[in-house]
Amino acid sequence: NAGVTQTPKFRVLKTGQSMTLLCAQDMNHEYMYWYRQDPGMGLRLIHYSVGEGTTAKGEVPDGYNVSRLKKQNFLLGLESAAPSQTSVYFCASSFGPSSYSNQPQHFGDGTRLSIL
C-alpha cells in the first residue's frame, strides 16, 4: 500500500539549475498539494490541485510551477533554483476538501532539497 510517493528523497542543486519533484498517489484522490517546511515556519502551501488538469496558487507560489496532467501525479517544478528554496518539500493528497473529517490529507515522506 504505497499511498503518496515522492521522488527523489534528496537532491542538491546549484543556484540557477532547474528540477522537477514528482508526487504520485495510488488512492484515486482528487485533491493534491505541495507544501514546504522550513525551521520555525511550519508547513506552507505552495500550490494545489482540485482535480486533473487544474492547479491553483497557495501561500508561497513564487518561483515554483506545477502540473497535474494525470490524476495520480502532481509535479512541482523549480525553473531557476535559489538558495531560499532550500527546504523539505511535502506532497499530500485527499479525496475531498480538508473539512471532510473522514478524508484527511495523506502526506508523502518528503523531499529534502538543498540549493547551493
Next chain:
Amino acid sequence: DQQVKQNSPSLSVQEGRISILNCDYTNSMFDYFLWYKKYPAEGPTFLISISSIKDKNEDGRFTVFLNKSAKHLSLHIVPSQPGDSAVYFCAASAPRVGNEKLTFGTGTRLTIIP
C-alpha cells in the same frame, strides 16, 4: 503573520501522564481544526479533527478541545506512551467561507520520558 501559533516548541512528559499540546489562532474565520503527528524522516499523519460546532472530540487516547471565544485549541493525550514522541502540528481551515486550504502551526516536539 502567523495565523496559527504553537507557542511551545517542545514539551517533555513522563510516560503514563497526560500530555497537553496547545494551539492558538487569530483568524476568526477558521472553523475546522486538525492535529497531525510527524515522526523524523516521515510525512505528517492525520490524528484528530474538530469542527467549530463542537467543543470536544475524542478518539481513543486523544482528545481535542476547542475554545472558540479564546481562539484556542488543545490536544490531550492520556496516557502518554513512548510511541507518542513526535512533532505535533495543529492546522486550521475556513470551509464555511470557501477557504479549504490548511494553515499549519509551527509544531511542538513532544518527548515522552520512560
